[in-house]
Amino acid sequence: MNKIAILYGSSGGNTQLVAKQVQELFDGRADLYDVADVRLDDIKAYPYLILGTSTTGVGDLQDDWDGFLPSFAKSDLSGKTVAIFGLGDSASFSGSFAESMRIIYDAIKDKVKIVGQVPDEGYTYDDSTAVIDGIWVGLPLDEDNEYDLTSQRLQAWVDTLKKEFV
Numbered sequence: 001m002n003k004i005a006i007l008y009g010s011s012g013g014n015t016q017l018v019a020k021q022v023q024e025l026f027d028g029r030a031d032l033y034d035v036a037d038v039r040l041d042d043i044k045a046y047p048y049l050i051l052g053t054s055t056t057g058v059g060d061l062q063d064d065w066d067g068f069l070p071s072f073a074k075s076d077l078s079g080k081t082v083a084i085f086g087l088g089d090s091a092s093f094s095g096s097f098a099e100s101m102r103i104i105y106d107a108i109k110d111k112v113k114i115v116g117q118v119p120d121e122g123y124t125y126d127d128s129t130a131v132i133d134g135i136w137v138g139l140p141l142d143e144d145n146e147y148d149l150t151s152q153r154l155q156a157w158v159d160t161l162k163k164e165f166v
């Protein structure tokens, strides 16, 4: 079994595609799960988790994550190291860009070690609860407007995660 599990929730397929890119960047070291049908038992043995979500509503969590997060956050997460990535649309939803990362972050931050936070540089938007003191709680990505930046953002992020996920 691999040590890294990527859990994603995706309403229109963007987050799923990015989750697959993340998996490829880990060169066969990561397994992929859709939170729409994952069971807690499937993921309990992984020390390293990568959680991917899109933002829907206005600042709301992706629907499948909405169903999964309460039981996930209540489960035994002790000893796990977790990174979060979030897809959003910084043009159409500039005032709530990629905010759903914050919902996941708040639900688990006291139970796990969170890694993979990135500085708020190179992003254009009005507001997001997912930024705390100039640092994003995870990696924001915008497939609607900045898809050409996704590969390099992912590569840099995964390079830092590889130092944590040993």
Ligand SMILES: Cc1cc2nc3c(=O)[nH]c(=O)nc-3n(C[C@H](O)[C@H](O)[C@H](O)COP(=O)(O)O)c2cc1C
Pocket (backbone or CB within 6 Å): 009, 010, 011, 012, 013, 014, 015, 016, 053, 054, 055, 056, 057, 058, 059, 060, 062, 087, 088, 089, 090, 093, 096, 097, 098, 099, 143, 144
């Ligand atoms: C109804 C709706 C509401 C959305 N609300 C937000 C939002 O509040 N903030 C944001 O950054 N993106 C928002 N988005 C944009 C999506 O997060 C973005 O298109 C994302 O790439 C979708 O990923 P998915 O296909 O994996 O669900 C919204 C999209 C839809 C359809």
